[in-house]
Amino acid sequence: MKEFELKYGCNPNQTPAKIYMRDGSDLPIQILSGRPGYINFLDAFNSWQLVKELKAALGLPAVTSFKHVSPTSAAVGIPLSEELKKACFVDDIEGLDESPLACAYARARGTDRMCSYGDWVAMSDVCDVTTAKMLFREVSDGVIAPGYDPEALKILKEKRKGNYNIVQIDPNYVPEVQETKQVFGITFEQGRNNSVIDRSLLNEIVTKNKDLPDSAARDLIVALITLKYTQSNSVCYAVDGQAIGVGAGQQSRIHCTRLAGTKADTWFLRQHEKVLNLPFKADLARPVRDNVVDGYINQNEEDVCAEGIWQNYFTVRPEPLTQEEKKAFLSTRRSVALGSDAFFPFSDNIERAYASGVRYIAEPGGSIRDAEVIECCDKLGIAMCFTHLRLFHH
Numbered sequence: 001m002k003e004f005e006l007k008y009g010c011n012p013n014q015t016p017a018k019i020y021m022r023d024g025s026d027l028p029i030q031i032l033s034g035r036p037g038y039i040n041f042l043d044a045f046n047s048w049q050l051v052k053e054l055k056a057a058l059g060l061p062a063v064t065s066f067k068h069v070s071p072t073s074a075a076v077g078i079p080l081s082e083e084l085k086k087a088c089f090v091d092d093i094e095g096l097d098e099s100p101l102a103c104a105y106a107r108a109r110g111t112d113r114m115c116s117y118g119d120w121v122a123m124s125d126v127c128d129v130t131t132a133k134m135l136f137r138e139v140s141d142g143v144i145a146p147g148y149d150p151e152a153l154k155i156l157k158e159k160r161k162g163n164y165n166i167v168q169i170d171p172n173y174v175p176e177v178q179e180t181k182q183v184f185g186i187t188f189e190q191g192r193n194n195s196v197i198d199r200s201l202l203n204e205i206v207t208k209n210k211d212l213p214d215s216a217a218r219d220l221i222v223a224l225i226t227l228k229y230t231q232s233n234s235v236c237y238a239v240d241g242q243a244i245g246v247g248a249g250q251q252s253r254i255h256c257t258r259l260a261g262t263k264a265d266t267w268f269l270r271q272h273e274k275v276l277n278l279p280f281k282a283d284l285a286r287p288v289r290d291n292v293v294d295g296y297i298n299q300n301e302e303d304v305c306a307e308g309i310w311q312n313y314f315t316v317r318p319e320p321l322t323q324e325e326k327k328a329f330l331s332t333r334r335s336v337a338l339g340s341d342a343f344f345p346f347s348d349n350i351e352r353a354y355a356s357g358v359r360y361i362a363e364p365g366g367s368i369r370d371a372e373v374i375e376c377c378d379k380l381g382i383a384m385c386f387t388h389l390r391l392f393h394h
Contacts, residue, residue, distance in 0.1 A: 001029075001031075002021070002024065003020030003021075003027070004018060004020070004027065004031070005017075006018055006019065006036075006037055006038050006041075007035065007037055008038065010039060014038075017038055019041055022180075023176075028169055028170040028173035029144075029167050029168065029170070031167055032157070032168055033164055033166040034163050034164050034165035034166060035165070036142055036167060039068070039069070040120060040141055042069050043120035044120055044122065044142065044169075045144075046229045047064050047121070047122030047144065047229070048144050048169055049228075049229060050062075050064050050071060050074055050225060050226065050228070050229040051063060051074070051123060051124040052124055052171070053197065053228070054074060054076060054124065054221075054222065054225050055076075055124035057196075057197060057225060058218060058221060058222075060076035060077045060078070060100060060241070061076065061100045061101040061123070061124050061125045062074065062075065062076050062077070062124040063075060063077075063105040063107075063108040063109075063121065063122065063123050063124070064108055064121070065108045065109050065112075065120075065121055066119055067115055067116065067119050067120070069231060070229075070231045070234075070246065070248040071226055071229060071230055071246055072111065072112045072115040072116045072119060072246065073107070073109075073112055073116070073226075073243045073246065074108055074226045074243045075104045075105075075107035075111070075222070076100075076218075076242070077099075077100025077101055077103045077241075078103060078104075078107070078240060078241040078242075079097055079103055080107065083276065084107075084110075085106070086276050087271045088109070088110025089110065089113075089286065090106040090110065090134060093106070093134060095130045096130060099130040099131060101125050101127070101128055101130075102128065102130040102131040104123075104124075105121070105123070105131045105134055105135065106134065107240075107241070107242040108121075108242065109121070109135075109138060111242060111243065111244055112245075112246075112263055112266075112267070114294050117139050117287055117290070118139050118140065118141055119138075119141065120140070120141050120143070121142070121143040121144070122143070122144050122145070123143065123145040123146075124145075124146075125145070125146065126145065126146060126148060126149060127143070127145045127147070127149065127152045127153075127156070128149050128152055129149055129151050129152045131152065132148075132149075132152035132155040132156050133155060135159075137286070138286070139286075139287055140159075140164075142167065143156065143166055144167040145169070146168065146170075146171040147168060148166070148168065177192055177194075178190070178192070179191075193228065195391075197221055197224045197225050197389075198221065199217050201221075201224070201362070201385075201387045201389060202220055202221075202362060202385045203385070204386045204387075206365070206370075206384055206385070207374055207377045207382060207383055209377075209381055210383065212360060212385070215240075215335070216335070216359070216360040216383075219238040219239055219240070219336075219337035219360070220238070220337045220362045220385070222236075222238045222242065222243055223236040223237070223243060223338065223339030224236075224339045224389075224391065226238070226243045226246065226339070227339050227340070227391045228341075228391045228393060229393060230246060230393060231248045231394065232249070232342070232391075232392040232394060233250050233251065233252070233253050233341065234246065234248045234256055234340075234341045234393075235247050235256045235260050235338060235339065237260050237263075237264040237336055237338050237353075237356060237358065238338075238339070239357075244263070244264045244267040244268075244336075245259075245260035245261060245263035245264030245267065245356070246260055246263065247263070253342070253344060253345060254346065254348050254352065256340075257340075257349045258352055261352055261353065261355065261356040262298075264336065264356045264357070265326075265356055266298060268329070268333050268357070269297045269326060269329060272321065272329050274319065274321050274325070275293060275296065275297065275321065278293070278296065278314065279314045279316050279318060280292075280313060280314060280315075281313060281315055288313070292304050292313045296318070296321060297326075299320075305317060305318055305319075305320050330356070330357065333357035334357050334359055335357065335359055336353075336356060336357040336359060336360075337358070337359075337360040337361070337362070338361045338362070339363070340361070340363040341391035341392055341393070342364055342390050342391070343363055343364050343365055343366045343367040343370070343373075344367065344373050345367050345369060346369060346373075347369070347372050347373050347375070347376035350373060350377055350380065350382065351376065351380075353382075354380045354382065358382065359382055360384075361377065361383070361384040362384070362385045362387050363384070363385075364387050364388055365386030365387070
């Protein structure tokens with residue numbers, strides 16, 4: 001396939017639209033089902049790079065959930081605890097523990113279920129049946145993977161009445177070193193960001209605390225590779241082999257840190273006993289349940305525990321999750337890793353990160369206030385690495 005005609009570009013008024021190889025060669029993909037659109041392919045190609053690099057860096061199957069050209073989460077295939085399975089709404093999946101890829105998907109899709117609604121999924125490995133069964137029941141726009149087991153492909157082809165977008169990519173495809181794009185009719189050209197992110201990037205620990213266990217290094221690598229394909233400015237919180245809070249596209253870095261920290265807090269609080277045991281109505285749709293959980297934790301626009309409202313969602317009225325209970329529960333989370341795509345200009349970022357359990361940080365360094373930031377880390381007992389690698393992505 002030399003080119004693929006798209007229904008339209010970013011918006012319906014942007015026509016005609018297509019994807020093609022500038023050198024006239026075949027596209028490195030096969031479309032097995034559906035008709036992916038412009039934004040679908042932006043998500044597909046960015047997300048594929050992310051999982052391919054995670055697999056190469058950590059040697060584990062990787063999955064990411066993408067929305068609007070940024071990951072909601074990314075994860076590698078580490079088994080889930082029973083509490084985590086329940087928090088991710090996958091405690092009913094048979095054979096989950098036997099499939100590392102399915103574990104990675106459960107983590108990636110389960111991290112920020114509100115933001116993952118209607119996502120694009122990328123898998124580093126051939127999609128198996130267990131993973132396909134989980135993907136089938138979620139609201140999703142499409143998936144990209146290097147291959148699909150025959151039974152898994154059959155399952156996915158039945159999704160969305162046979163119109164689910166399924167893309168297979170050549171895992172050996174290597175893009176040109178130079179990349180171009182146009183803005184306002186003007187062509188931009190740059191070398192691709194082929195920087196390798198691995199343990200060696202974390203060698204320069206600039207704080208008094210030099211302790212960086214393998215688990216923390218793994219989580220920092222997850223965070224940094226996730227940031228490499230996140231719209232900047234961005235920071236990423238990670239723990240247990242998965243990104244648990246991504247703050248993308250904010251003009252101020254402290255806003256990134258706050259946004260991602262709030263997402264990380266919500267992720268942890270979803271594992272609180274009160275949340276795990278919410279008495280949902282049996283017929284409550286999964287997306288509605290996701291919204292209710294977020295409302296229950298964060299007391300958003302609708303008080304889901306209020307009289308006249310709780311009856312829509314629960315069989316009995318649940319007790320609210322108090323601020324004191326939240327604070328006590330979050331205080332037990334103390335091994336979170338944090339990556340930043342550029343330096344922290346002020347120590348307020350460190351203070352906010354610490355409040356969400358961060359104990360390990362990787363950032364490029366290079367700020368005129370590096371000493372102030374290091375001093376704050378030392379005060380809080382945080383180990384921080386300078387990578388000297390900026391990861392802006394636009």
